Amino acid sequence: MMKECRFYKKLDGVGRYAANTVMCELCPHCCIISEGRHGKCGSRWNFEGRLYSVVYGKPCALADDPIEKKPLNEFHPGTRCLSLSCTGCNFRCLNCQNHDISQVLPSNVDFYELSPLEIVEIAVKHHLPGIAFTYTEPLTYYEYIYDIAQEAHKRGLWNILVSAGYINPEPLKEIVSFIDAANIDLKAFSDEVYQKQCGGHLQPVLDTLLTIKEAGVHLEITNLLIPGVNDDEGMIRDMCRWLNDHGFDDCPLHFSRFFPQYRMKDSIPTPRETLYLARRIAEEEGINKVYLGNI
Numbered sequence: 001m002m003k004e005c006r007f008y009k010k011l012d013g014v015g016r017y018a019a020n021t022v023m024c025e026l027c028p029h030c031c032i033i034s035e036g037r038h039g040k041c042g043s044r045w046n047f048e049g050r051l052y053s054v055v056y057g058k059p060c061a062l063a064d065d066p067i068e069k070k071p072l073n074e075f076h077p078g079t080r081c082l083s084l085s086c087t088g089c090n091f092r093c094l095n096c097q098n099h100d101i102s103q104v105l106p107s108n109v110d111f112y113e114l115s116p117l118e119i120v121e122i123a124v125k126h127h128l129p130g131i132a133f134t135y136t137e138p139l140t141y142y143e144y145i146y147d148i149a150q151e152a153h154k155r156g157l158w159n160i161l162v163s164a165g166y167i168n169p170e171p172l173k174e175i176v177s178f179i180d181a182a183n184i185d186l187k188a189f190s191d192e193v194y195q196k197q198c199g200g201h202l203q204p205v206l207d208t209l210l211t212i213k214e215a216g217v218h219l220e221i222t223n224l225l226i227p228g229v230n231d232d233e234g235m236i237r238d239m240c241r242w243l244n245d246h247g248f249d250d251c252p253l254h255f256s257r258f259f260p261q262y263r264m265k266d267s268i269p270t271p272r273e274t275l276y277l278a279r280r281i282a283e284e285e286g287i288n289k290v291y292l293g294n295i
Helices: 116-125 138-154 169-178 191-198 203-214 233-245 272-284
Strands: 008-010 022-024 044-047 050-053 061-066 080-085 130-133 158-163 181-185 218-225 253-257 290-293
Touching (some): 181 203, 203 218, 272 290
Parallel strands (some): 218 253
16 A cells, blocks of 8 residues: 655756656655665655655554644644654654664654544544644655645544644645644754754744644644753753744743653653743743643
8 A cells, every 4th residue: 555655856867867866855855865775764665766665554653542642732722633653764863762763764663554544433433522643753754644634624523733833845745735724843942953853944833834834734842852952941941932923922831851762772861940940931921821741
């Protein structure tokens, strides 16, 4: 059950590129993918000069979650949702808590075989009013989300995006009309940290936040505070000031506590005092709704 990807172009031997080479245009990495290879996310493969999502219809995780777990504290609180994930991610976060499904190839993970319509029917059967695309990076299985989201809206279900927000503007604008709520993980307010910690850049994520806000989607933001990485007081203040300056003062901001895992097992958990300080800074900079997580 594969599906041809949207947002790619064929290079077809132009210049130095071999025949059947393609460029994926879904996210800012713009991976150049030769025949028989995959992009950085591991889930989009080039077969005979065409790019396919090999995880389409193959979720590796399904769960019944409280909506606050996303975290979404101000979008229908007290309700539950069907959480869904496929293998893959376009970031390489050293602290990834779901690395066993995000940082591996799809062939190394067990999965279900469920069409978009079957996913929606599961949510309806279990009286779950929304579907959350979460756990890994949902935007890497864009085509699956797009088809599920349309079916979900036909049945009156919400679509919830839990993402790091690393996507190009055109695909984001196409899918955002089907998204009812989103939590975007703002890793740090530093391009250097994004490059070292995640293998990406800050600006595309800021652009994603602005696009989602302009679309009128309910938005909440999470900032996981990691000791010695992104917990600098000045960095936190700069982030909160940017959020306030760009109209996010009423957007719920979640500061979340880090615990050592994956490639950062030698680190220490975030001191609670760091989260209290971050909350005070956010409030001083005009952020009206601040939550603390993992405490």
